[in-house]
Every structure is written in C-alpha cells, then in structure tokens.
Amino acid sequence: DVKVTQSSRYLVKRTGEKVFLECVQDMDHENMFWYRQDPGLGLRLIYFSYDVKMKEKGDIPEGYSVSREKKERFSLILESASTNQTSMYLCASRTQEGVGTDTQYFGPGTRLTVL
Amino acid sequence: QKEVEQNSGPLSVPEGAIASLNCTYSDRGSQSFFWYRQYSGKSPELIMFIYSNGDKEDGRFTAQLNKASQYVSLLIRDSQPSDSATYLCAVNTGGGSEKLVFGKGTKLTVNP
Numbered sequence: 214d215v216k217v218t219q220s221s222r223y224l225v226k227r228t229g230e231k232v233f234l235e236c237v238q239d240m241d242h243e244n245m246f247w248y249r250q251d252p253g254l255g256l257r258l259i260y261f262s263y264d265v266k267m268k269e270k271g272d273i274p275e276g277y278s279v280s281r282e283k284k285e286r287f288s289l290i291l292e293s294a295s296t297n298q299t300s301m302y303l304c305a306s307r308t309q310e311g312v313g314t315d316t317q318y319f320g321p322g323t324r325l326t327v328l
Numbered sequence: 329q330k331e332v333e334q335n336s337g338p339l340s341v342p343e344g345a346i347a348s349l350n351c352t353y354s355d356r357g358s359q360s361f362f363w364y365r366q367y368s369g370k371s372p373e374l375i376m377f378i379y380s381n382g383d384k385e386d387g388r389f390t391a392q393l394n395k396a397s398q399y400v401s402l403l404i405r406d407s408q409p410s411d412s413a414t415y416l417c418a419v420n421t422g423g424g425s426e427k428l429v430f431g432k433g434t435k436l437t438v439n440p
Contacts, residue, residue, distance in 0.1 A: 244426045255432035256372075256416070263426055271427075303371055307426065315360055315420050317428055319371040 216240070217306050217320035225326045232291040234323050236304030244307040245287035246317065247271075247279065249300040256303070262287055294327045301325075330355045332419050334431035342439050347404040349434050351417030354398070361393055361400045362418040362428065365411075372416055376402070407438040 220235035236245065246261040248271075258271030262281040276298060280288040287306075291298055301324050305317040331354040341347045349363075360379050364372035378384045378391040378400065390403040400419075404411055414433040421429060 246427075253432070256430040258427060261426060315426075315428075316362065316374055316377055317418075318374065319364075322371045 217304055217318055219302075219304055219320040219323050221323050222321060223324050223326075225328065226291075226294050227328055228295060230291075230294045230327075232294050232325065232327075234289040234291075234302055234304075234325070236287045236289070236306075236320055237285050238287075238306040238318075238320075239285065240306065240308065240318075241284065242306040242308045242318075243284070245281065246305040246307070247277075247287065247289045248303045248305065249273070249298075250303060250322075251300050259289065296327050299325060299327045330358075330419075330421050330429050332417055332429050332431040334415075334417050334434045336432060337435040338437055339434055340437045340439060341407050343407060343409060345407050345438075347407045347411065347436055347438070349402040349404075349415050349417075349436065350399060351401065351419075351431055352399045353417075353419045353429070355419070355421045355429075356395075356398065358395075358398075358419045358421045360420040361391070362420075363389075363391060363400075363402045364416040364418060366414045366416060366433065368413075375415075404436075407436075409438050409440050412436060412438050 217238045247259045260279040278290045304320040307317045362377045363375045366372045376391045388405045392401045416433045417431040418428040
C-alpha cells in the first residue's frame with residue numbers, strides 16, 4: 214500500500230510566521246504535489262515536483278515555495294503566513310512508470326489556521 | 329483552461345438505490361480519468377480509474393467513460409449510508425502531463 218504522511222494534522226500559526234509543511238512518501242514515487250482545498254473552490258494545485266530538486270508552479274503558487282532535496286520528501290513553505298492561507302493542505306504522490314500508473318495518492322492533510 | 333465540471337449537489341438517494349454521479353471535461357485529448365471519495369475532514373481516496381471507453385466495474389462501483397461525449401460517470405449500486413461523501417472527478421489531460429485536473433466534487437447523501 215502506498216503511504217503518504219504529512220507532518221501535522223492541525224497547525225495554528227500567526228500572521229507573518231514562516232511555516233513549513235512536510236510530506237513523506239514511502240513508494241519511491243517520482244512525482245509529488247501540494248494542493249490546498251477550500252470550500253466552494255475545490256482542490257487547487259500549488260506546486261509539484263517531478264523529480265528531486267525539480268519543481269514546477271501550479272495554479273496558485275503566490276506566497277508559497279517548495280523544496281525537494283530527497284526523493285521521498287516534499288516540503289511546502291509559506292514564507293510569511295497570511296490569514297488567506299488558512300486552508301486544508303494536501304500532499305500527493307504519483308509514480309511515473311507508464312500508462313496506467315498515473316494515480317495520485319493523497320496524504321491525510323494538514324489543516325492550517327493562520328491567526 | 330482545461331476544466332472538469334461536476335454537479336455540486338447535494339445528491340440525495342435512499343439506502344439501496346443506485347447513485348449516479350456525472351462529470352464532463354473540456355480537453356478532448358484527456359487520457360485517464362479518476363474517481364476519488366472524500367469524507368468530511370478527510371483526504372481524497374481513490375475509488376476507481378478508467379482509461380478506455382465503456383464500463384469498468386469494481387464491486388458496487390461502475391465507472392463509465394464516453395470520450396466522444398467527453399463525460400465520465402460513477403454509478404454506486406445498493407447505496408449505503410457509509411457511501412455518503414463528496415465524490416471528486418479527476419482527469420489527466422495526457423501529453424506527458426503529471427498533473428490532474430479536479431472537479432469541485434458532488435456531495436452524496438444516502439438516507440437510511
């Protein structure tokens with residue numbers, strides 16, 4: 214079974230703080246993703262990484278950065294947290310071995326509240 | 329802009345009935361299609377994926393794909409209260425893309 218873990222289920226931070234969200238997968242997947250999910254807006258892609266040290270912007274990268282130094286770990290960084298970044302953050306991973314393997318598997322999510 | 333559209337619901341069905349969830353997509357070149365179930369406060373979990381036109385069955389779930397009409401559907405037979413959740417449709421538009429485009433989800437309620 215694919216296992217994707219996230220460092221925290223719930224997190225409360227103050228405006229202006231630097232926030233790190235960590236995601237780890239144990240299936241040697243090449244691709245990893247960070248989404249945020251908000252009521253009425255659905256899942257929105259923030260950033261993804263198709264390999265170590267490689268990253269690409271998603272649909273809403275503003276205010277975020279990412280780091281992928283090791284294949285199994287993908288970090289999302291909020292450089293200066295703001296209240297509009299209060300959301301559910303979901304990490305996912307996916308293998309890239311070929312057709313039929315492009316399923317994304319999600320971690321449990323981190324509910325971040327910025328006060 | 330590649331789009332995936334779902335009726336937001338809520339869709340309400342009685343226990344034991346068939347629930348039908350629909351999804352349309354804009355990119356004709358889309359290659360693979362996924363249905364995820366998401367319980368309130370939880371993360372999405374994969375139910376089924378489908379790549380070829382036609383039906384694909386897995387237990388009480390059947391995914392149907394019609395590429396000519398650009399829609400994909402999920403049928404849940406003998407619906408149970410535990411099926412109450414939001415169902416997300418996701419599409420990989422192909423061309424080597426690693427990304428999925430998600431619909432906003434349909435909320436299903438199965439009434440005992």
